[in-house]
Amino acid sequence: MSPAAPAAVRDRLRIAIQKSGRLSEPARALLASCGLAWRESRDRLFCYGESLPIDLLLVRDDDIPGLIADGICDLGIVGRNVLRERALAGEGATAPREWRALGFGGCRLALAVPQEESWSDASQLAGRRIATSYPGTLAAWLRERAIDADVVTLSGAVEIAPRLGKADAICDLVSSGATLAANQLKPVVTLLESEAVLAGPAAPFGDVRSELAALLLRRLDGMLKVKDSKLLLCQVTRGMLDELLQLLPDAEAPTVTSIDGGDRIALQALCRGALTWQRLEDLKRAGAQALMVLPVERMLA
Ligand code: ATP
Ligand code: ZN
Numbered sequence: 001m002s003p004a005a006p007a008a009v010r011d012r013l014r015i016a017i018q019k020s021g022r023l024s025e026p027a028r029a030l031l032a033s034c035g036l037a038w039r040e041s042r043d044r045l046f047c048y049g050e051s052l053p054i055d056l057l058l059v060r061d062d063d064i065p066g067l068i069a070d071g072i073c074d075l076g077i078v079g080r081n082v083l084r085e086r087a088l089a090g091e092g093a094t095a096p097r098e099w100r101a102l103g104f105g106g107c108r109l110a111l112a113v114p115q116e117e118s119w120s121d122a123s124q125l126a127g128r129r130i131a132t133s134y135p136g137t138l139a140a141w142l143r144e145r146a147i148d149a150d151v152v153t154l155s156g157a158v159e160i161a162p163r164l165g166k167a168d169a170i171c172d173l174v175s176s177g178a179t180l181a182a183n184q185l186k187p188v189v190t191l192l193e194s195e196a197v198l199a200g201p202a203a204p205f206g207d208v209r210s211e212l213a214a215l216l217l218r219r220l221d222g223m224l225k226v227k228d229s230k231l232l233l234c235q236v237t238r239g240m241l242d243e244l245l246q247l248l249p250d251a252e253a254p255t256v257t258s259i260d261g262g263d264r265i266a267l268q269a270l271c272r273g274a275l276t277w278q279r280l281e282d283l284k285r286a287g288a289q290a291l292m293v294l295p296v297e298r299m300l301a
Contacts (some may be wrong), residue, residue, distance in 0.1 A: 001151055001162070010074075010208075010209060010210075011053060011207070011209075012047075012049070012053040012054065012055055012057050012212075012214070013053065013054045013055070013074050013075065013209050013212040013213060014054075014056075014057055014072075014073045014074050014075075014103060015031065015054060015055070015057070015059075015073065015074065015075045015076060015077065016056075016057045016059050016063070016067050016068065016073040016075070016076040016077075016079070016218045017031075017054055017056055017057075017058060017059075017063040017064075017077045017263045018058070018059070018064075018077070019044075019045070019058070019059055019060065021057035021061060022105055022157075023061060023077060023079065023104075023196050024058075025077070025111050025237065026100075026102075026104040026105065026196065027077040027196065028056075028239070030077075030102060030104075030215040030223065031054075031056070031218070032224050033076075034216060034219035034220055034223060035051055035219060036049060036051055036052055036054055036213070036216075037049070037050050038050060038055070038056055039049040045057065045058050045059075045295060047057070050296060052212070053212060054212060054216065054247060054264070057072075057073055057149060061079065061082055062077040062082060063081055063255060064076035064082065064083075064199065065078065065082060065086035065087075065095060065096050065199065065254075068096070068199055068200065068201060069086075069094045069095060069096055069201075070119030071201075073211065073228070074127050074200065074205065074209055075099070075198060075199065075200045075203070075216075075273075076161065076198075076199045077193050077196055077197070077198055077199070078196065078197065078199055078284060079105055079107070079195070079196055079197070080098060080101070080192065080194040080195060080196075081107070081109050081137070081173060081194040082196050082299065083095075083096065083098060083199050084135050084136075084137055084192060084194075085134050085135075086135050086136075087136075087138035087159070088139075088140045089135065092134070093200075094201060096199040096201055097199065097200060097201070097202050097203075097204070098197045098198075099197070099198045099199060099200045099217070100197060100198040100199055100220060100221075100224070101195055101196075101197050101199060102195065102196045102219070102224070103195060103196075103218075103224060104195065104196050104226060105196035106175070106193075106194070106195045106196050107173045107174060107175040107194050107195075108173070108174055108175075108190045108191075108193050108194060108203065109134055109137060109169070109171065109172070109173055109174075109190070109191045109194060110172070110173075110174045110187040110188070110190045110191065110193065111125075111170070111171050111187070111188050111189040112159075112169065112170050112171075112172065112174070112180050112186060112187045112188060113162075113168070113169045113185065113186065113187040113188055114162055114168075114169075114184060114185060114186075115184050115185060115186045116184075119186075119210075122145055122147055122189060122265065123145075123147060124167060125142070125147055125149045126147055126148055126149060127148065128149050128150065128168040128169055128266060129149070129150040129166070129167045129168050129169075130149050130150065130151055130152065130154065130167060130168070130169045130170065130171055131152045131153075131154050131156055131158050131160060131161035131162070131166060131167035131169075131170045131171070132151065132152070132154070132170060132171035132172060133153070133154060133156070133172070134160055134172075134191075135151050135153045137171075137191060137192060137193065138151055138171045139151050141166060141191050145260050151264075152166060152167050154166075154179040157169075158170050158172045159172060159179055159180065159183045159185060160183060160186065162183075163183065163218065164182070170185065170281060170301040171191065173194070174187055179205060182256065183232075186221060198220065200213065205272045206211050219298070221263075221301075222298060222299045222300050222301070223298070223299075224299075225299055226297070226299045227295040228274075229252075229270050229271060229272055229296050229299075230270075230271055230275050230293050230294065230295060230296060230297050231269070231270055231271075231293070231294040231295075232248070232251070232267070232268070232269045232270075232271050232275060232292070232293055232294075233236065233266070233267070233268055233291070233292040233293075233294065234264060234266075234283065234288040234289065234291045234292065235259065235264055235265065235266050235288070235289045235290045236264070236287050236288050236289065236291055237244050237263050237264055237265070237287060238258075238263050238264075239263075239267055240286060240288075241256065241265065241267070243286050243287070244267070244287060244288055245287050246281070247282055247283055247286055248269055248283075250271050250272040250273040251269035251270065251271050252269065252270045252272070253269075253270070254267055254268065254269035255269070256268075265266035267288075270296065275293045280293070
């Protein structure tokens with residue numbers, strides 16, 4: 001092992017995100033919603049943080065774990081599938097960690113076989129060839145089950161490998177399953193449920209970057225928390241309150257204020273579940289009046 005390079009002290013935080021692809025826009029939008037704004041450079045590879053000392057580096061998603069491991073970037077937004085592959089394909093000790101799941105870019109890494117093949121369980125993969133761009137994750141999965149199969153590593157067009165006679169099965173990312181179906185394949189086992197994650201180093205930064213990262217995490221957590229939440233406002237008589245709250249199991253710390261010191265009270269609750277018309281009608285039947293559902297923009301606990 002080479003001796004560790006002295007940690008560079010830096011006073012700005014650098015976040016790697018995908019330059020162009022499925023995660024680019026949602027990653028940028030999420031960071032912008034945390035109050036970050038950047039000046040674009042002409043080559044659009046580096047964006048200088050103007051509102052906070054937090055810069056962006058726009059790269060290929062596959063490079064993100066390595067950039068963090070090498071200390072070139074401090075954090076990154078990348079699919080869990082890419083992060084896990086890097087950790088399993090060696091370098092486990094220096095591999096970046098998942099700091100937060102971000103709730104977009106959802107997909108799964110799945111094994112798929114030709115549609116006409118009958119499937120009972122994974123042991124039938126023994127001695128077969130499986131094409132994948134995730135050799136580390138697949139090999140680890142096979143090893144855990146003591147299945148001896150041939151892992152054929154391909155960098156792209158994995159789904160056509162069976163038709164070309166290069167493999168008997170594949171292990172690839174699936175979201176709707178339409179690509180598999182178009183290639184006469186069917187998913188049979190899920191190896192990994194994936195989504196975009198915030199990745200960071202296992203060890204603390206040890207300089208001002210720690211505070212910047214903590215600030216970003218606080219804002220991110222606030223954004224992730226309000227993502228599917230709505231604020232419910234309504235009025236109800238005191239005697240009906242318990243019944244009403246039973247209809248709101250997803251309401252967080254409801255606030256109750258009495259109106260003019262009388263029997264009527266105003267209720268304010270942050271609800272996680274969808275406040276559909278049906279639910280509002282149920283609440284109304286339980287005695288709620290002046291029901292209002294408001295979007296939540298920010299939250300700081
Ligand atoms: P790059 O040029 O950055 O290497 P890419 O082609 O590897 O791009 P994309 O296809 O944009 O990457 O996918 C980026 C990430 O989006 C994937 O690693 C995965 O986490 C997520 N993703 C979500 N749904 C899918 C899907 N149906 N197929 C592939 N990736 C998906
Ligand atoms: Zn990629």
